[in-house]
Amino acid sequence: MFGLGMPELLVILIVVMILFGGKRLPELATGMGKAIKNFKKASTATDEINVTPKDSSENETAPIGEGKGEKA
Numbered sequence: 001m002f003g004l005g006m007p008e009l010l011v012i013l014i015v016v017m018i019l020f021g022g023k024r025l026p027e028l029a030t031g032m033g034k035a036i037k038n039f040k041k042a043s044t045a046t047d048e049i050n051v052t053p054k055d056s057s058e059n060e061t062a063p064i065g066e067g068k069g070e071k072a
Contacts (some may be wrong), residue, residue, distance in 0.1 A: 004012075020028060 017025065
């Protein structure tokens with residue numbers, strides 16, 4: 001594991017505890033966990049782009065040429 005033994009890991013843990021404090025540490029761990037989860041999800045996802053059109057009910061913009069104040 002990167003040549004780090006138990007004493008080195010304890011020193012790193014103590015430094016992190018001093019820098020961020022005990023209250024902030026769970027928030028950092030949660031954020032790192034979510035970041036790793038999102039990275040894994042993105043790296044295993046397919047690289048395809050969804051090009052299927054959405055339903056017309058979801059698209060509230062008027063088609064070109066049928067806007068407000070335009071005369072055909």
